[in-house]
Each structure stands twice: as C-alpha cells, then as structure tokens.
Amino acid sequence: MIETADAVQARGLLPALGALLVDAVEQGASVNFLAGFDQAAAEAFWHSQLNGMVSGATRLLVVRDGGRLQGCVLLFLAHQPNAPFRAEIGKMIVHSAARRRDLGRILLSTAEALAASLGRTLLLLDTETGSAGGALYRAEAWVEYGRVPGHALRPNGRPAETTMFYKRLAPAIRQG
16 A cells, blocks of 8 residues: 655656645645645656655655555655754645545554664654644654744745654664
C-alpha cells in the first residue's frame, strides 16, 4: 500500500503528485502555497525535490489505491554535521477524496519507521494550529513544543498560527 518512490519513480509521478498538491491547496490546506496555485506550479515544486531524492537527503513515500495516487509524505534528513539523528516530516497530504480512511496515520507511521531505520531518532514537523493534521499528530504521540502566531499565510492569504511538534523514536534494531 505504501511505497518509497526514488527520483526516477517520482519523476514519473510528477503529474499525480502535482494534482495531489493542487487538491490540498484547493481544499484550504496550509502546505506553503496560496489560492490560484496550478498544476504547472505544483509539478515544478515536486520537480525541485528530485535532487534531494537523488542524493538521499529527501525520501518520498506514496500511497496508491487501484493505481491512483492517494497520498504522500516527504522525509527530509538533516544534513548538518551535528544532527545526524534528526529528520523532518513535510508535505504530508491525503487527497480529499481519500480522507477518513486512516491513510494519514499509515503514511505517518511508515515515515517514522523509515526514519528509525535510517538511524533518525528525533523527528520534527509543523502544521497549522487547529488543523486535522494537528489532531493526528497528537493522537500519534507527537509533542507540541511551540506555536508561532501569524507564521504562514493560509491559501486564502490570511495569516495563520503554526504549531511545532517533535517525536522521539527508538533506534531501529539492525540485523546482521
């Protein structure tokens, strides 16, 4: 159900990833873009992520149902020499037609497991305060560590508060 897409696979998914991101913005999700965001701009965003996928610094997880892309999440591995244990969750999106089927929770737990398998023991993320994402993160034992008023604009151009979360992961047990 969930798969990791490398850069080559992601390139082939650009139209579907773009459509997923456009859907999120059209539904009012605060995912860094404003109303009027279109397919070309969405594909350009995803294209800009490919270099990170090639280098291994960015990991893309996708969920499909019947071959159709239903959701995604990015895992950004910290590149700083003093943070080899840290990663960040971003662009966790479930298509509006596929919500309420636990896909967000499944994507999140899969991203957490991937991070742990890569030796990452501290995850960070942020989301709009009061969003469905915030409720999910709390339910999955993420810890709120701060809020920033007026941190980002919602798709309608109005400022919104952002809530920051972290989660500590147990180190993965390596076999062999």
